[in-house]
Amino acid sequence: MNTLAEENYLKSIYHLALSSANVSTNQLAALLKTKASSVTDMLKKLADKELINYTPYQGVNLTAAGEKIAVNIIRKHRLWEYFLVEKLNFKWDQVHDMAEEMEHISSNELIDRLDKFMGFPKHDPHGDPIPDCNGLVKTHHLEPLSSIVPGQHGTICGVRNHSTMFLQYLEKQSLTIGKKIKVAETIEFDHSMILQMEGKEIQISREVANNLLIAQ
Amino acid sequence: MNTLAEENYLKSIYHLALSSANVSTNQLAALLKTKASSVTDMLKKLADKELINYTPYQGVNLTAAGEKIAVNIIRKHRLWEYFLVEKLNFKWDQVHDMAEEMEHISSNELIDRLDKFMGFPKHDPHGDPIPDCNGLVKTHHLEPLSSIVPGQHGTICGVRNHSTMFLQYLEKQSLTIGKKIKVAETIEFDHSMILQMEGKEIQISREVANNLLIAQ
């Protein structure tokens, strides 16, 4: 149906479109670790296939057909990540690269059965929502921890940064998905925060607070 | 490490080498559904990488390094087939094409954990041996059913033909892996056979008998 490269472009356009209406050539080049000229070439192909709307110099967005493909790839990515963590006991910082390969296994029948096998999980190991078999994504609105004011309570429900380094740091601090926290204090000088979690105090930087997503 | 095309060539050479010492260009072209000239090009690449021994016009065989890669791909193929049948409830005639994609997922850590998760199965859904994590393949010697003489008993342990059509036929006749049979009679005229299985009589053609593998 679509090549591996095409699928990766569609997925990247989808992710970037979540924070900017029109996705630029350079944004895509940076995310895909390729050159702007290569991106332009591919955008023409995807536009020919009517998977994106592309006006030269104006950036792109997905058509309904393109978005459907992108969401399906993200569904597969997140279900495989869930499988790797829940069934094969990998840590949440180990699974992304494997899922990058597995998301391209083409069979939808396979992924629907995997979904059922695991009991239709709603979130992947990083707290991201798993689209259902009809392409429906339940995007819960989450606040970055940095915007929570002292005295308020919340639950860790996601991360903005998916790097191994950040995930390992969070694991070490026990700042994992589902944990309940209270913001005890914010330090004006560097915007660092002091949290209460399970009776203990944890101090985190503004950088960390910006990348932790909280439901209240 | 190696490209998808390279992996498929190595796997095909391995399979063909089981029945002919030196594998020919045309044999490979037929199995890979490609042209002899394409095969020649790839054989040069694999020879450069020292994964095969290649003398122009004389066919090829795998080096130790090439065989190791081929066996690892076959291990992954068969473990994923087992997963699809045992965990996701696919039928044995549905899993080959999916496994053809999944065998190229690169992580060995992943496949070793999958192996453990499933309890280290020894055979795939078609009765083929699953190589262990060190590349060791336990090849039990099996007879085609056509060479069993009347009066003898045996157990169905494998198939020579893996086509959907043949596997579906066997399923319908309940001629599946593990079934115990007795050869009641062979018909001289067309070499067809009458079997006793679970108290019932089954008549099969010479063609079918040639493609069923029996342990006595």
Added chain:
DNA sequence: TTAAATTTTTAGACAAGTCTAAATTTTTAA
């Protein structure tokens, strides 16, 4: 509002893998 900086596209090249057609080598069999 225009010049400079930035972004994007175009032009031309390259590697991987495939193809057809033609040349070469090996095998078969008269």
Added chain:
DNA sequence: TTAAAAATTTAGACTTGTCTAAAAATTTAA
């Protein structure tokens, strides 16, 4: 033992996806 047939390789072309360098368009900011 040699001519025909079959198998294999070579030559040249094409597609996909990538790159660098240069040209063109857009944005920024003086």
